[in-house]
Amino acid sequence: MMTAIAAATTMHQQVLFSRRIVLADRCISGEVVVRGGFIAEVVETADPSGTAVDLGDDLLIPGLVDIHTDNLEKHYQPRPGANWDDLGAVIAHDGQCAAAGITTVLDSLALHGERNGLDRAAAFPKLVAAIDQCTRDGLLRIDHGLHLRFEVTKSAILDIAAPYLDHPRLRLLSLMDHRPGQRQLHLKSPSDQAVDDTEIADLCRRNRRHLADICHAQGVALAGHDDATLEHIAEAVSLGCTMAEFPVTQVAAQAARHAGMTIAMGAPNLVRGGSHSGNLSVKTAAQAGLLDILASDYIPLSMIRAAFLLVEPDQGFSLPDAIATVTDNPARATGLTDRGRIAPGLRADLVQVRWQPGRWPLALSVWLAGNRVA
Template identity: 45%
Template sequence: MIINNVKLVLDDEVVAGSLEVADGKIRSFADTPSRQPGALDGDGGWLLPGLVELHTDNLDKFFTPRPKVDWPAHSAMSSHDALMVASGITTVLDAVALGDVRDGGDRLENLDKMIGAIEHSQRLGVNRADHRLHLRCELPHHTTLPLFQQLVGRAGVSLVSLMDHSPGQRQFASIEKYREYYQGKYQLSAEQMAHYEEEQLRLAERWSHPNRQAIAADCRARGITLASHDDATADHVQESHDLGSVIAEFPTTLEAAQASRRHGLQVLMGAPNIVRGGSHSGNVAAHRLAQTGLLDILSSDYYPASLLDAAFRIADDPESGWRLPQAIRLVTRNPARAINLTDRGELAEGRRADLVLAHRIDGQIRVGNVWRQGRQVF
């Protein structure tokens, strides 16, 4: 297959030309148009590496599309997978939560079904994207470590993150923000909220530290990439670094992002933060980190289409000082390398032919076609 008349977004430059695929890999590319008959006309669009998504809980929405609605697993997985490739994502780490912040949450109930659906569809070869597992470990919970120990040996586990959403910690350093979020989420009265807060503090005191230590030690022994989550202070980052974390997911402050960079952690921020112009929970804005050179990876988090959109927005922002190849690395090469996937994430000879053809139409970046290992999936 030859894709002609495209702007190739290479590692450090954009080149007008063509690209050839054979046996699922990139055979070659050139800064001239191909004259081979049957070459696909890219109509002057950008040809990018397939996007690599490290943290999305998008699958949850399809298993429970409405409260108390339990959707069939095969249909939920198929719909989620289709949305991923329609957003240009060819490698996705589906984040599953171990140890819910509230017993009986949909995520805990759906855990086995979601993991089973991911693994079954991968074995059958019916997924359009390459799906892997990201174990999100909610530390202040008695079920977290046993669940982790059951799942960590699964073949698809590529990332583990350590999170603590108890009051006064990281994302919820502000008790007021904590109460506002959970009262709204669970429709709690003031009395119920006070009881819930007390319960979460008790759980955190009992389980957070031993779970953090045990899970991190197991990841180090197995060579699984470890990520921190919502670090807010330099002390948080120091702890994360000492445990072996190499990715800092969603640092909530400039101080934490700066400390992450000093300790060699790759800073991951949410693409919706870029698209919306800031954090929905009042944390540091991702575009500010981009402007100060403290951004390494973007994740679509809860909105898949935000990933490619955010990369182009960064490149378009004159205050960021970023060129398009540098911005595209945030969603391709950088996340791939962070989890040791060296066979994808860039347009280079011998790499997997995971490709996205995108155009700007009416000022918006739109995904036109997507290929995974040379096979068109969108």
């Protein structure tokens, strides 16, 4: 994953000084030396050298890594029934992510279904092609990967998915079941179609297994989605899922933690103060030690805000641990081992943040592979 902008990085050196550089395990005053798009050195020092860009008391953190966002679809259809230009949608989405400090985004796209009037089956191939074209044409500021969302209740899902399961951008696949009364909708009454229908249940099991086998063969991370029960987590573990994405009950989140799964939740849930659908709140999960990753879900700016909310006294996160929920943890969970931390040898994806406790953080400057992109 590399944009055309990043590919143009030269071997020139730049030095960034901050009194609050957030490393993986501590915060330091020092300089980050960048050469050829990578971090060459991290030097502790109280004062900037003559060649350094002085960021003062602003924090320097790694670029954010967003593993789940529906934001692209919102740009493609800004109003019900009004589809916009696909390339323009990608460019606008990309710019919004960059301004929020996100340097890597996994665009979360469903291959089928309808949402707010958007025909996802029709939109999906256009948006994937638009991401590819914008990248080739050098129109994007940040890195874009794919997070494919599969509704396992659909009989033709494997045929629809086939052309995309070896796409070079694919980093994550999630297994979804949005039947009434199931998972995210477990608090709502089922419709006329019984949720325990044997034929549908068998189809779901077959689809989950086939998709899991493909993921394992290609080294793509696999996530369970909206897990609500112990049985859901047990099934996810049996399929080789390494991530519990958006568990909707504390029971499921605790089971995921016991099974060694990474737990990802939506940042808007924390910023809003709870789940919009009445499910497990991020605040409760974080206080119980059941949170590893924050994703933007549907608002790019929510990630940086939520990470700093975790530092508040009632949450109990250190600043490095809080920042890791939007940088290192999502990067590692999706196999992106070249980013997510400020450390020698890693890509120089960096964000200058102005922040004081109790206030909104502001991403003032954003670098992708050493190049200023916002």
